[in-house]
Amino acid sequence: MKATCWHGTGDVRVDDVPEPQLLKPTDALVRMTKAGICGSDLHFLNNGEDLEMVPGTRVGHEFVGVVEAVGADVRGPRVGDRVVAPFVFSDGTCFYCRRGLHSSCEHGGIFGTPFWGPHAGGEIEGGQSEFIRVPEADGTLVVIPESLADGTRDLDVLPLGDVFSTGYHGVVNARVRPGDTVAILGDGAVGICAVQAATLFGAATIIHVGHHDDRLAVGTSSGATHVINAKREDAVEAIQNLTHGRGADAVVETISNNDSLTRALTAVRDGGAVSVLGMSHFFGPVDQPYSATFMRNISIHPGVCPSRAYMDSLMHLLEAGKIRPGVVFTHDLPLTDAARGYTMMDRREEGSIKVAVST
Amino acid sequence: MKATCWHGTGDVRVDDVPEPQLLKPTDALVRMTKAGICGSDLHFLNNGEDLEMVPGTRVGHEFVGVVEAVGADVRGPRVGDRVVAPFVFSDGTCFYCRRGLHSSCEHGGIFGTPFWGPHAGGEIEGGQSEFIRVPEADGTLVVIPESLADGTRDLDVLPLGDVFSTGYHGVVNARVRPGDTVAILGDGAVGICAVQAATLFGAATIIHVGHHDDRLAVGTSSGATHVINAKREDAVEAIQNLTHGRGADAVVETISNNDSLTRALTAVRDGGAVSVLGMSHFFGPVDQPYSATFMRNISIHPGVCPSRAYMDSLMHLLEAGKIRPGVVFTHDLPLTDAARGYTMMDRREEGSIKVAVST
Numbered sequence: 001m002k003a004t005c006w007h008g009t010g011d012v013r014v015d016d017v018p019e020p021q022l023l024k025p026t027d028a029l030v031r032m033t034k035a036g037i038c039g040s041d042l043h044f045l046n047n048g049e050d051l052e053m054v055p056g057t058r059v060g061h062e063f064v065g066v067v068e069a070v071g072a073d074v075r076g077p078r079v080g081d082r083v084v085a086p087f088v089f090s091d092g093t094c095f096y097c098r099r100g101l102h103s104s105c106e107h108g109g110i111f112g113t114p115f116w117g118p119h120a121g122g123e124i125e126g127g128q129s130e131f132i133r134v135p136e137a138d139g140t141l142v143v144i145p146e147s148l149a150d151g152t153r154d155l156d157v158l159p160l161g162d163v164f165s166t167g168y169h170g171v172v173n174a175r176v177r178p179g180d181t182v183a184i185l186g187d188g189a190v191g192i193c194a195v196q197a198a199t200l201f202g203a204a205t206i207i208h209v210g211h212h213d214d215r216l217a218v219g220t221s222s223g224a225t226h227v228i229n230a231k232r233e234d235a236v237e238a239i240q241n242l243t244h245g246r247g248a249d250a251v252v253e254t255i256s257n258n259d260s261l262t263r264a265l266t267a268v269r270d271g272g273a274v275s276v277l278g279m280s281h282f283f284g285p286v287d288q289p290y291s292a293t294f295m296r297n298i299s300i301h302p303g304v305c306p307s308r309a310y311m312d313s314l315m316h317l318l319e320a321g322k323i324r325p326g327v328v329f330t331h332d333l334p335l336t337d338a339a340r341g342y343t344m345m346d347r348r349e350e351g352s353i354k355v356a357v358s359t
Numbered sequence: 360m361k362a363t364c365w366h367g368t369g370d371v372r373v374d375d376v377p378e379p380q381l382l383k384p385t386d387a388l389v390r391m392t393k394a395g396i397c398g399s400d401l402h403f404l405n406n407g408e409d410l411e412m413v414p415g416t417r418v419g420h421e422f423v424g425v426v427e428a429v430g431a432d433v434r435g436p437r438v439g440d441r442v443v444a445p446f447v448f449s450d451g452t453c454f455y456c457r458r459g460l461h462s463s464c465e466h467g468g469i470f471g472t473p474f475w476g477p478h479a480g481g482e483i484e485g486g487q488s489e490f491i492r493v494p495e496a497d498g499t500l501v502v503i504p505e506s507l508a509d510g511t512r513d514l515d516v517l518p519l520g521d522v523f524s525t526g527y528h529g530v531v532n533a534r535v536r537p538g539d540t541v542a543i544l545g546d547g548a549v550g551i552c553a554v555q556a557a558t559l560f561g562a563a564t565i566i567h568v569g570h571h572d573d574r575l576a577v578g579t580s581s582g583a584t585h586v587i588n589a590k591r592e593d594a595v596e597a598i599q600n601l602t603h604g605r606g607a608d609a610v611v612e613t614i615s616n617n618d619s620l621t622r623a624l625t626a627v628r629d630g631g632a633v634s635v636l637g638m639s640h641f642f643g644p645v646d647q648p649y650s651a652t653f654m655r656n657i658s659i660h661p662g663v664c665p666s667r668a669y670m671d672s673l674m675h676l677l678e679a680g681k682i683r684p685g686v687v688f689t690h691d692l693p694l695t696d697a698a699r700g701y702t703m704m705d706r707r708e709e710g711s712i713k714v715a716v717s718t
Contacts, residue, residue: 279653294663
């Protein structure tokens with residue numbers, strides 16, 4: 001089968017590899033129909049050596065597809081069901097899953113990428129492959145409800161497993177409440193999804209900060225009440241001007257390099273919350289003294305998203321027409337063009353925000 | 360009158376200074392009966408130059424006393440009322456006070472010490488003085504209820520304005536809920552108060568970590584279910600042994616140097632909260648990468664305490680006999696011996712935990 005594999009910095013290829021098989025009675029086998037390329041895939045693309053990735057590692061962790069086979073112990077998904085996976089597999093029953101923190105599942109892991117490692121035994125396929133063995137299928141997979149299961153809504157369903165739930169997690173962590181002013185830093189897919197999520201929590205003012213007018217236009221159509229192109233104006237000053245000089249009640253920060261974190265901590269009001277969703281702090285020094293936040297009682301919430309915890313609710317919201325996750329996709333390429341998709345996203349070519357690959 | 364003044368590193372003296380006068384119609388004049396020496400006073404004692412403190416600065420920010428005079432606009436405290444002050448004065452009506460964040464009051468400041476500066480106009484006396492002009496008296500002062508106002512309970516009332524409310528704030532920020540396991544790092548007065556506060560929120564297991572058996576004994580009598588003397592055992596390992604290897608649901612960290620913060624972030628479970636109450640991060644480098652907390656969804660809550668927000672509730676708890684703040688005081692000296700009190704606390708002599716000075 002075809003599978004997208006990382007071979008070195010900047011080098012992703014679609015290789016021919018053996019098809020996966022069910023290895024455990026709790027596994028399911030899914031035929032991927034559509035997979036996403038994620039901003040974090042770009043981190044893996046460009047920093048694989050730092051992360052000690054082995055050349056040939058299968059990549060991708062966002063996919064929808066059709067169940068091809070299930071192990072003897074799988075009670076939920078049936079063969080033929082259309083399903084969507086969160087980017088982390090999880091058993092759904094452990095200490096952490098019971099508390100809604102599926103990203104810390106004691107028997108879980110991540111598809112493809114080296115984070116969490118393949119705890120489930122045997123090799124874990126990446127999501128950008130024709131077939132994927134899904135460990136802990138009952139805990140992991142979400143069966144797409146009938147109204148969304150004809151295949152035409154895959155681009156709306158796909159983000160629920162990663163970028164949309166991540167934006168939502170950021171808003172949850174930033175404790176956004178009705179009437180709040182929230183600033184979303186970053187106009188990538190996660191930032192746009194966070195804008196939509198902020199509308200769900202009743203934010204009165206949603207300030208979307210980015211560097212690209214076309215992306216910020218998607219922010220506006222997603223519910224942002226104000227957009228700031230930080231190439232043209234000082235974002236912190238603009239946020240303060242909109243908030244009587246105090247700063248936003250909550251800041252959702254999706255980049256997480258030193259500059260962006262500094263901006264977030266400066267743009268939030270005293271007593272506010274900053275949620276940290278980006279991964280750049282893994283790849284460069286971050287200097288954020290506690291002293292800057294102590295006197296102002298600013299709480300900081302770094303956190304990878306426990307997507308599975310949110311996906312049932314998000315699916316209801318999608319069925320109800322309350323969210324439009326699919327707006328983040330600008331391109332949909334054949335799986336065999338995955339490398340082109342990576343390049344396009346990495347270089348921000350052709351107005352790309354997020355690229356899907358399809359079988 | 361007598362007033363405790365800072366003159367240089369390690370040099371505090373009780374000087375003769377002019378008595379304060381009412382300067383604004385919102386002022387009150389309080390005759391101090393008992394004042395506390397705070398752990399933060401020791402930071403000022405030893406780091407005054409770094410903080411650009413001016414020699415002669417009046418110090419102290421914890422006091423109870425009797426109202427001697429009030430300005431024309433003061434509607435609450437009356438002459439003769441026995442009152443307790445929070446360590447930050449605040450108007451009680453601004454944007455932040457309305458949200459319970461009196462430490463960020465837009466017209467507030469701190470008694471004596473250079474933090475926040477004297478915004479109220481004129482010089483602000485320290486709390487370790489015979490008389491103190493209290494700006495924003497209506498927003499600031501708490502009238503001690505009759506059952507606690509005969510003077511014999513001053514040592515129980517005094518901590519409500521600083522160390523007890525600070526410990527309580529730490530527990531609030533760490534989101535302690537019934538059934539939780541909470542670790543309190545530090546066996547100073549704030550740590551002991553945090554132990555008592557954790558009992559109020561229904562923590563099932565309260566692990567008190569310190570370096571002094573005598574202080575940890577106060578922790579035990581305050582409600583700690585386990586004590587760890589970190590001189591004799593590894594605190595993180597001991598906490599993990601008590602929590603199935605996962606770590607505590609919440610950690611209240613009262614020291615906040617690099618070692619203690621590292622310990623806190625290591626001793627908390629995934630998805631847990633760390634509240635940061637100590638001030639050591641102001642005086643030494645702290646290296647706490649976000650990466651350490653991101654994959655584990657650990658939220659961090661640095662925060663100076665908005666004591667005034669909690670004092671009404673804490674006074675009810677004190678009247679009801681549910682808290683015993685006074686246990687933190689080991690010594691009560693005459694005001695004229697304040698310098699000796701500082702030395703005693705700074706060097707941890709004579710089993711001192713916290714020292715009061717009285718007129």
